[in-house]
Structures are given as C-alpha cells and as structure tokens.
Amino acid sequence: MSERIQAPRGTQDVLPEQTAARAALEARAREVLESAGYQRIETPIFEHTELFQRGVGESTDIVQKEMYTFDDAGGRSLTLRPEGTAAVCRAYVEHGMHKLAQPVKLWYLGPFFRYERAQAGRYRQFWQIGAEALGSEDPAVDAEAILLLTTLLTDVGARGITVKVSSLGRLESRAEYRAALQDHLRRHADKLSEEVRNRIDLNPLRAFDSDHPGTREVMAGAPLLRDFLDAEDAQHFSEVLALLDAAGVAYKVEPTLVRGLDYYVRTVFEIHSSELGAQSALGGGGRYDRLIAEIGGPPTPGMGWAAGIERILLAGGAPPHAAPPVDLYVAGPVGPTQFRLVADARRAGLGAQLDLAGRSMKGVFKQAARLDARYVAWMNEDGSWELKDRQGGEQITAPDADAVVRDVLRGPGL
Numbered sequence: 001m002s003e004r005i006q007a008p009r010g011t012q013d014v015l016p017e018q019t020a021a022r023a024a025l026e027a028r029a030r031e032v033l034e035s036a037g038y039q040r041i042e043t044p045i046f047e048h049t050e051l052f053q054r055g056v057g058e059s060t061d062i063v064q065k066e067m068y069t070f071d072d073a074g075g076r077s078l079t080l081r082p083e084g085t086a087a088v089c090r091a092y093v094e095h096g097m098h099k100l101a102q103p104v105k106l107w108y109l110g111p112f113f114r115y116e117r118a119q120a121g122r123y124r125q126f127w128q129i130g131a132e133a134l135g136s137e138d139p140a141v142d143a144e145a146i147l148l149l150t151t152l153l154t155d156v157g158a159r160g161i162t163v164k165v166s167s168l169g170r171l172e173s174r175a176e177y178r179a180a181l182q183d184h185l186r187r188h189a190d191k192l193s194e195e196v197r198n199r200i201d202l203n204p205l206r207a208f209d210s211d212h213p214g215t216r217e218v219m220a221g222a223p224l225l226r227d228f229l230d231a232e233d234a235q236h237f238s239e240v241l242a243l244l245d246a247a248g249v250a251y252k253v254e255p256t257l258v259r260g261l262d263y264y265v266r267t268v269f270e271i272h273s274s275e276l277g278a279q280s281a282l283g284g285g286g287r288y289d290r291l292i293a294e295i296g297g298p299p300t301p302g303m304g305w306a307a308g309i310e311r312i313l314l315a316g317g318a319p320p321h322a323a324p325p326v327d328l329y330v331a332g333p334v335g336p337t338q339f340r341l342v343a344d345a346r347r348a349g350l351g352a353q354l355d356l357a358g359r360s361m362k363g364v365f366k367q368a369a370r371l372d373a374r375y376v377a378w379m380n381e382d383g384s385w386e387l388k389d390r391q392g393g394e395q396i397t398a399p400d401a402d403a404v405v406r407d408v409l410r411g412p413g414l
C-alpha cells in the first residue's frame with residue numbers, strides 16, 4: 001500500500017458537521033454588514049508580492065517571514081494573500097471607486113495564508129470576514145466599524161468578549177514617539193530579548209507584543225503613545241470613544257495595543273475572547289489613511305477590520321442552525337420512477353433523498369430515522385406506491401409517483 005498523504009501542517013479540513021455553523025456565521029455577517037450598507041467584494045487569492053511588501057510593510061512579521069511567495073511560470077513573484085486590506089485598496093484604485101459616493105463600504109470573506117507556527121487557533125490557512133470603509137476620515141466610520149464587529153460577535157454568541165481600543169496617532173505624532181521609545185529601549189537594551197533588540201530600529205512598537213519577561217519589565221516603564229498624540233489626533237480619538245459610548249459598546253482603552261501591520265494610523269482596535277488561550281484575538285483592525293497612496297492610488301483615508309472565522313467558532317460563536325428537513329425518503333432499487341419521483345419532489349420544494357445503498361426495507365426505515373425524514377415511500381410490484389408517515393404512523397397507498405408528491409405536499413405540517 002502507498003504511504004498515506006495528509007493535509008499540510010497548519011491547514012484544516014472543514015468537515016460536513018462543521019459547515020452548518022460556518023454557514024450560519026457567514027449569513028449573520030452578511031446581514032449585519034449589508035444592513036449597514038457594506039457590499040461584498042472578492043479579490044484574488046494571489047496578488048503581486050509587491051502589493052503586500054508596500055501595503056503591509058517590509059518591517060512586519062507577515063512580510064518578513066510569513067508569506068507564501070512563489071514565482072509563476074512567467075517569472076512573476078506572486079504571494080498567497082496574508083490579509084485582505086491591501087487587496088481591497090488595490091481594487092478600489094484599480095476600479096476607480098474614488099468616483100463613487102464616499103465612503104465606499106466593502107466586505108469580504110475567504111481564505112488567507114500565513115506561514116505561522118501552527119497551534120490551537122493559529123493556522124497556515126484560515127478564513128477571515130473583513131470590512132473596509134474607504135474615503136472618509138470621520139471618527140464615526142471608526143466607531144461604526146468597531147460597533148459592527150462587536151455586534152456580529154455578540155449576535156453569534158462568541159463568549160467572554162473584550163473590546164480594546166487605542167490610537168496610534170498620525171505619522172507626525174508617531175515619529176516623535178518612536179524616537180522616545182527607541183531611546184527607552186536602547187537604555188535598557190541589556191534586558192530585552194534578542195528579537196526585540198534587533199528590531200529597535202525597524203519596528204520598536206512590536207516590543208509591546210513580546211512575552212519575554214525582561215522585555216515586559218522594560219515595557220512596563222516605556223513611554224506611551226497616548227501622551228504624544230497631537231491635538232487633532234487626540235480629538236479624533238475622543239470622538240470615536242464618545243460615539244462608542246453613545247452606542248453602548250463597552251470597551252477598554254489599551255494604550256499598548258500594537259497591531260502587527262505597518263499601515264495603521266489613529267484608531268486601532270482588537271476584540272479578544274477569554275475562551276481562547278494564547279491566540280485570543282477574534283478580530284481587529286484600524287485606520288489606514290496612508291495605505292492607498294502607498295500602493296499608487298490618490299491619497300484616500302480608510303478604516304477596516306478582519307476577524308478569524310475559526311477563532312470565532314472556537315469562542316462559541318455559532319448561531320443556531322437547523323439542517324434542512326428531509327420530507328421524503330424513497331426506497332430503492334432506484335429505477336427511472338424512483339429517480340423521477342425525487343426530482344419532482346425537489347422541484348415542488350420538498351427535501352427528498354433516495355436510498356443509494358440498496359438497503360432492505362428495515363435498513364431504509366433505519367436510515368430514514370437517522371435523517372429524521374418525515375415520509376418514507378416505496379413502490380409496489382404493480383407500480384402503485386406506499387407512503388408511510390413516520391410521525392403520524394399512517395400509511396397510504398398512492399396510485400402512482402405523482403400522487404406521492406401530492407400526498408406529501410398535503411401532509412400535516414408541510
């Protein structure tokens with residue numbers, strides 16, 4: 001026998017018993033987002049590598065070590081998308097969406113790829129639901145984005161949720177802060193982890209993410225970006241918070257919240273669940289007012305988020321979902337009459353299945369019970385049909401297959 005081939009590390013099969021919860025989550029996401037005016041967009045699974053290098057940022061973990069990058073047969077460098085925002089911005093520019101009424105509000109859902117250390121809640125292929133609002137700086141856009149993700153997670157029953165918000169300010173605020181933080185890190189360089197020490201120049205903010213004890217100690221005394229915000233940034237942030245208050249969204253201001261992507265300015269947020277272990281973020285996002293210009297578009301502000309479907313499900317977030325009922329289960333052997341009967345039944349709007357395993361009558365009833373089918377039908381030798389109501393217990397004889405469908409449709413509760 002040949003060696004068994006398994007799915008690649010960090011990938012997951014979504015098995016039939018898991019798809020109902022996903023479908024229900026997706027349906028709820030559509031309702032929440034589309035009722036707020038977000039429209040669905042789908043971008044390709046792979047993009048030019050440069051989009052992420054410029055869009056996500058060279059200094060990020062994603063670009064430095066997590067991308068699935070390959071040359072295609074034409075010699076172009078392509079990358080499986082590690083996140084959704086850069087591609088949505090690319091599409092906005094490519095399709096001239098700045099000519100539409102602003103902000104343009106888009107949402108998406110699909111698989112994303114990062115070469116990460118696989119563990120519970122962290123995969124190499126995972127699914128995200130995301131939403132982006134492009135073309136407005138209004139703090140209401142930020143507050144609404146946070147509100148929508150909070151609403152979705154609450155609606156689907158994700159447990160133990162905390163909303164964390166912060167402001168990173170714009171570049172000007174940040175440059176000053178960066179210098180102050182770098183100063184602090186250099187002064188305590190001997191206590192830092194090697195990784196953080198090596199990134200003092202490139203990405204000092206990521207030091208807040210470290211779980212290295214020495215680094216954490218140093219970070220406890222680090223200057224906070226909050227104290228470096230200029231008046232406009234501070235005002236923008238306080239308006240976001242006031243709107244969240246107005247909408248009754250409970251949140252925690254977390255001055256050390258750092259997102260793993262370079263493009264954020266001003267508002268950033270994450271929603272965590274206490275149900276998860278180390279990988280507790282269900283979703284997060286923020287404002288990215290420079291990104292569209294960075295990838296060659298007209299300067300356009302944007303705000304968005306992405307949430308991981310697997311993590312939402314792990315946090316207990318799956319709305320109740322009933323499998324479609326089986327109204328009619330038709331016994332074999334399957335000939336043209338049986339086959340046509342289920343086709344007609346489905347055309348009439350019924351849930352209908354054939355016995356495709358050559359079961360005995362006893363087996364047919366067992367399978368009908370497993371499916372919780374309402375009616376079981378089988379053909380007599382003379383071409384008439386028997387129809388048994390598994391709930392009422394009643395059995396009737398129908399002259400032909402057409403009559404079976406009519407009788408089922410007439411049935412109580414259908």
Ligand code: AMP
Nearest residue numbers: 121122123126281282283306307308311
């Ligand atoms: P990020 O933009 O990296 O914060 O990702 C947004 C959300 O996507 C996270 O909060 C997670 O829920 C989910 N996510 C990100 N990376 C992974 C991964 N490797 N495996 C599973 N879910 C992920």
